[in-house]
Amino acid sequence: MPDRNDLPAPPRPRKPRRWGRATVIGIPQIWLLAFLLAPFFILLKISVSETDALGIGFDPLVSYVNDVLQVHIRFSAYLALVRDSLYIVTYLSSLWYALLTTVLCLVIGYPFAYFIARARPTVRPGLLMLVMLPFWTSFLIRIYAWKNLLDINGLINQALLWVGIIHHPLRMMFTEFSFMIGMVYGYIPFMILPLYATLVKLDHRLEEAAADLGATPLKTFWLVTVPLSRSGIVAGSLLVFIPAVGEYVIPELLAGPSTLNIGRVMWNEFFLNLDWQRASAVAIVMIVLILLPIAVFNRYQTRSLESAR
């Protein structure tokens, strides 16, 4: 009598093939590794290296000469950053302007995103198109165009003079004003798009339920709409804040020379002073300065989002 074990084994569930998924995830991973992490370590290495005897390259960090293993790590570039208050003030100033840009983008972008999300589905693509339309022209040209608008003899001054609102042209270029105009203009799409994505998914009946329970429109906004669009607010703010800290083009073109900006300092160290060690140190500190708190914040955010959903 055949044993039960002699029966043919039931077909094993087919193992899903994983290489497709691995490729899809792997390629961007390798890309990031190669073009983000590698330059980061190159910068890190340069920032602690010694200039070689010829003055064009860098000495290796580790050398093995005459049975002596020598490790040369030079911290003077970093010490310079701490010793010269200019760098600290510049970092703070950059963080401050990035924060200001983020807040302005949020305040201006939120109603805009809300309006698009609440518009009839047929007109939404058109409105979103308007947000993305500027991307069709070069960023540099668009920022440069602001010069023509904001100049002493620019379009805005001419118009205001012609209408008679002002009698002397306003000085708008190379001020905090022109700087912030450029920053908000350049970065606001990155705020609007994630906000729109969350707001369009927000169930309108939740706002009706709040109104039904006695909440005025303003209360409904603060107690229901804003908390439920938090993930969009966070995503948009990070997308604006992170690149805004190190922004170089906009301050270079629109901000006055007195506006301290870490992007410009970096540029000067690299290309004017040719002090690569210090320039690298400036860059490394900036990355750490931005990434550390954001990484912590992001982790906390993900956790709280997961528990809320």
Added chain:
Amino acid sequence: MTPASSSDNPFLRIEGITRRFDEVVAVNDIHLDIRRGEIFALLGSSGCGKTTLLRMLGGFETPTSGRILLEGQDITGLPPYERPINMMFQSYALFPHLTVFDNIAFGLKRDGLPKADIAARVEQMLDLVQLKPYAKRKPHQLSGGQQQRVALARSLAKRPKLLLLDEPLAALDKKLRERTQLELVNILRKVGVTCVMVTHDQEEAMTMADRIAVMRDGRFLQLGTPIEIYEHPQSRFIADFIGNVNLFDGKLVTDEPDHCEVQTAEGLFHIGHGISGTLGMELGVALRPEKMMLTEGHHSHPYNAFQATISGRSYMGSYTAYELQLPSQRRVRVTVSNADRHADPFAIGTAVTAHWAPNAPVVIVD
């Protein structure tokens, strides 16, 4: 359509409410009085205007014309947050970022009640819907039935004068829905709140409501108690919409004060009341499947009987539904209650006679 009742002070009065969306008239000149403590159901299929009417009561839609009076006070122009009316939304619309406690407390906080009072009221509500252990949970951690109870508690917490229920049980599965219908009615009676509900489920309307208005194309087709609507449908649409029915077309051949007779292609209907119509007029006769009795073999009756063969049957447990084929090829549905456990259902192809009492059919003149 419905004349305003002469009672001096209806609790809720809807006066000639109309709502147009561009060309479409969603709600067309509705008049309605609702008594204090009544549970009233608006019944109809989707697009009949029931939800629009409910949303106008809640303040989410503005009527194109007409007035809404609550205890004699005109509330037509009030925004939702100023109306003493609360709504239980379809699929509940619970705030996903708030706990059960905070969901229920949301409305009370807007009234600026002291903290202790809010907590006490929320406790009371949690007690009412038997959700005390779940106060700290978020809505997504609850089952569908529990979410439904949270929604109910939230809408009752402010002790509204009028409670609106938008498809209150549509999101629950069938078994749970049947149980919850009675539970919900019990809670509503206990609280004593006046209630207007919207549903497309006629069973839900019949089990829960004191009165039902059947709506179609923005109008009330018929308004009455569940029994009136079921047993005395005024039109073919109602007869067909509420429950199952067999409809026959015929001519009035006899019309006496105590009975009338209608000749149809399928047979003669002898009906136990007069209808004061004109002889020869076309009318319809509605006969519910459960009002007929089946006996095996062909027996001849002068009226109120079909000789037929069984052409289909489905055993439903508590009853068996048969499809009968008449000599005219017309098919008729008959249900037989399975009162006896050993009843032997008729097999397909069996010759049977279906007959019914004179008070079973309803004459429909429309």
